[in-house]
Amino acid sequence: MRIVAILLAAGRGSRFGGDKLLAPLAGGTPLGVQAARSLKAVFGDTVAVVRPEDDALARLLRAAGVEVLACPDAHLGMGSSLAHGVRARSDADAWVVALADMPLVRSDTLVRIAAALRAGALIAAPCYRGERGHPVGFAASLGARLAALSGDVGAREVVQAERAGLVLVEVDDAGVLADIDTQAELASVARGELPRQRSRG
Secondary structure, three states, X not given: OOEEEEEEOOOOOOOOOXXXXXXXXXXXXXXXXXXXXXXXXXXXXXXXXXXXXOHHHHHHHHHOOOEEEEOOOHHHOHHHHHHHHHHHOOOOOEEEEEEOOOOOOOHHHHHHHHHHHHOOOOEEEEEEOOEEOOOEEEEHHHXXXXXXXXXXXXXXXXXXXXXXXXXXXXXXXXXXXOOOOOHHHHHHHHOOOOOOOOOOO
């Protein structure tokens, strides 16, 4: 089964103060690059969707070995970026959609999401202590609906409509709920702590 990872990296980082995905983690690796490297290590075929003007981020992501897709409709929201990535890899057997501001997801979690898709899951998502997190895997049969997304709802509507086919993968990985939206959250990660956890559907 050919699973393609799609990294959504087109957000503006307004709560962070801009250029969030270029901000370095404790080891110096930019936040967005760390998320890309994790996906690349597990899935190989990885594409990152960015805004057309994000040249610096695009260069770093290419250097990390992922293909960069500039989405002209990125300003419309996450749904448009996700659709752009799916259309670019429409021949995949499944997609794993990850958020670039969630660099703390462990590789074993990614492996387990892939395993659930290979076992026949329509949708596969990690679950930590009863809360569904990211990234989320989608089977090829949902491709047309994902490719038609727009605006800022992401794939939430697809997941809700197909919740009977959702496989929750229980993981001991708080990183599936931890996104970095603010300078304070980045600072907490630098101290070895997880930022305030929340799931974004």
